[in-house]
Amino acid sequence: MKQFINFIKKEFIHIFRDRRTLFILIGMPMVQILIFGFALTNEVKNSRFGYIDLSHDELSQRLVAEMDASNYFEAAAEFADRDEMEGAFRKGRISFGLVIPDDFSGSFHSTGGTKVQLIADASDPNIANTLVNYATAVIQDMAAGASQGLQIPYVIRPETRMLYNPQLQGAYNFVPGVMAMVLLLVCTMMTALTIVREKENGTMEVLLVSPVKPIKIITAKAVPYLLLSFFNITSILLLSVFVLNVPIRGSLVLLFSESVLFTLVSLSLGLLISSATASQTAAMFISLVGMFLPTVMLSGFMFPIENMPLPLQIISNLVPAKWFYIIVRSVMIKGTGLAIVWKETLILLAMLLFFMGMAIKKFKLRLA
Amino acid sequence: MNEYVITAENLTKSFGDFTAVDRISFEVRRGEIFGFLGANGAGKTTAMRMFCGLILPSSGKASIGGFDVYRETEAIKRNIGYMSQRFSLYDDLTVQENINFYAGIYGMSRKAIREKSAPLLKQLGLEAERNALVGSLPLGWKQKLSFSVAIFHEPKIVFLDEPTGGVDPITRREFWQMIYEASDRDITVFVTTHYMDEAEYCHRVSVMVDGRIEALDTPGGLKKSHGAASMNEVFLQLARKAKRKGD
Incomplete structure (x- = not known):
């Protein structure tokens, strides 16, 4: 345990010493929320x-x-x-x-x-x-x-109600989307980068020769980013509620638990990427093109999935962010509980087990 | 003094059809400086990885510090130190933080680390740089620090994988001074190198060719038996027999 804390301490030093990256990791979610909230709105006004x-x-x-x-x-x-x-x-x-x-x-x-x-x-x-x-x-x-007062028979007057978002505010849509994007970026890309950096610098060799178990090395890497993600989730939610007036109708505990689940999925993806790549450039490229783009395009956050051609609709099911996006939207905006989103939650859990299993298998393979 | 800390008997590692290490046998005594030479692709790295408990042998026997390489890899890892050719320090950590971290990995207590690092920094002449980032240190200092960190937890054996790459001859000479001091403290030094002048500094030297140990003796003995004036000549004579291409 002491060994493990020693390790986490070191990871935090890495993160805090790289001020610029830290600033981006913490500042980016807030800036994104504000940009999406005030500038990039698809609402039409005046x-x-x-x-x-x-x-x-x-x-x-x-x-x-x-x-x-x-x-x-x-x-x-x-x-x-x-x-x-x-x-x-x-x-x-x-x-x-x-x-x-x-x-x-x-x-x-x-x-x-x-x-x-x-x-x-x-x-x-x-x-x-x-x-x-x-x-x-x-x-x-x-x-x-x-026409009131005129005698017109059989007029059907449709009365439209926009449920959950009566003012058709864009913020309701992108707050869940930005959450998915930020968590994926921080966890997947940063985890992959930090592990691959150790490989590049040759420090991984020394760690593997040391008595520390590989699983501890990897967990210690993930913990700081998990905490950072917690911070980001909180700041996004605070900004949403108090600046953009997006309500949180469902349970906060459920929202956080689902976010942790998605964070873990992202972390395991990062591990998988890190064990498949040898350079930071490659890890970055795979994270951005392989993870970030599908998240933006196929999660339903920017473009409605129902309007996509069938093959893309099928592919979109493989994007973890799609399920997280559905969950967050339901819990936050519609106020539904686990009784409604259990299916999406199970899918994320299955993805977590699959990616984690693959990552561990690959890691062991490399050692054998 | 004649206790063996490394023994290998017909140790073999094959990957599919390819036999990377082919039935090597030797012993290393406690406190000995053992040079492990060979051209690229001769199987040095694979052999070293087996000794460090990173990969399991395909067949044969070996023990490191009295622990079996098949069953007791955890115990082996606790009793060895390792330094790679890339020095393996964290550039964005300070000198003291690097020491704390690596010593912590080996389970040393904070008190022990504090007590040991002060004299070490003094000896290395790094007292003023204690809180400087390692990235700002010159290469030679990094190398010495890296070696000091590798033996900080008093391992029985330290494995050095081409520890002097890219360092000037004077610094290399100083570095070997540190190796001798470690050896005097009964730490066994297992070193691979491409510099033949360094091979002359070793107590005994083995030369690997195509996965097998072709020669093993003191540098003087090897020169004599091969009728060569220097270790460089000995090495070239042996390495020319290689059929495998280096990588």
Whole structure:
């Protein structure tokens, strides 16, 4: 035990002496959370829109006013014709357009139905879609209000509720994603690097010749990064709750236990990488390309997995971050318990056993 | 004084069809400085790894410090020291931290470490550098420190794997002075080297060719039996017989 503590102490000295890396390890999660939270948001706020109002009456003005009043839009200009509007689109002055025909109010009052044209700049299809959805919602709300008192039979009015995230905030999505990314990066890459560094420097030879058991060498390497990950999980959660207002609805204990589980999976991946590589450069490359990229792309955090081609969907099942992401999202945002996420938890456990077994086998093989 | 601390009898290690070490037999006495020579690929490293308890032999017998290489590798590891050609110190740890860490691995108490490291640092002339990072030390000092660390826990045997690579002749001479002092304290020194002038410093020398020990004697005896003026000539005569290519 004394031997083991001696070892951990040494690992901590390595980490604390390399100030720059330590700063990155601790600072990166916070910076990522803040960048994702404030800069890289896929929510649409105050999009500038232009309109052509051929109807010019109370109802059409009310429509424009309601659009302007919503959080999503901001009236930028009124145009006389489509050419003018097209020009504004081209210059990027507006990203959304509304054309109100001259019989807008007329047909609304006579038949109870009327038309309005929505034009979106679809050079970014996601934003265009979102804008059209927002506008449709605003228009429906207004129509519902305006038609009160009119005798229209059989109107089905859909009432939409966005469960768990009523404001459709992006933060709900990326906080779990950033957690997965950070834990993977710290644990997998740093563990792999620190072990491979010992191989490169020839110190591993001396350690193996010493009476210390290999399993102790490896565990001692992992402990500081486990603690560092704890620190990172805590700082991410604190920032999420107090700066980005993302709630933690489920059990904090469960959230932490699942994070520890994922951390262990990442650590064992790091061990596996370290026993398969001989240089720090190779270890770094494998960690980044082999672990980090799939995590970003195939965990469902950046791109929805349901929209991927089938082969990619199947491959995504092999990415541990995908399961962790699902768990964190469920526990944090939906407030579910282990009764719901037991399947994902079991998958992570199985991955842990598999990677750990492989790593130990490889390590022993190298010694034999 | 004639007690054997290393004995090997027909010790063999093969990897598949390839016999890396082929039935080597020899004994090393306590306090002896034993030179273990051979061209690259002759099987030196494999043999040394078996003596250190890192790999198991395929057949034959060997004991290190009285412990069996098959069954008592843990006991062997506690009773040997090891220094590799890369000196194996941590550059980002201070001199004292390196000593503390390696001594701690061998289970030395903090008190014992403190009591021993002060005179050691004085002897090495490193008192002022006690809290300096090892990375900032010149190569020669690192080498001496590395050797001191390898014998800090008073092992019965110390294995030195090409310990003088990249060091100038004067520093090498000083380094060998330290080896003699260790030998005077009854620490057996098992050393591999490519420098034939160093082979002359050893009490006895063995030369490995293609996995077998082709010659074993005192440097003087070897020169005489091969009719050579220097160990370099002896080595070249023997190594020329090699059929294996070095790596």
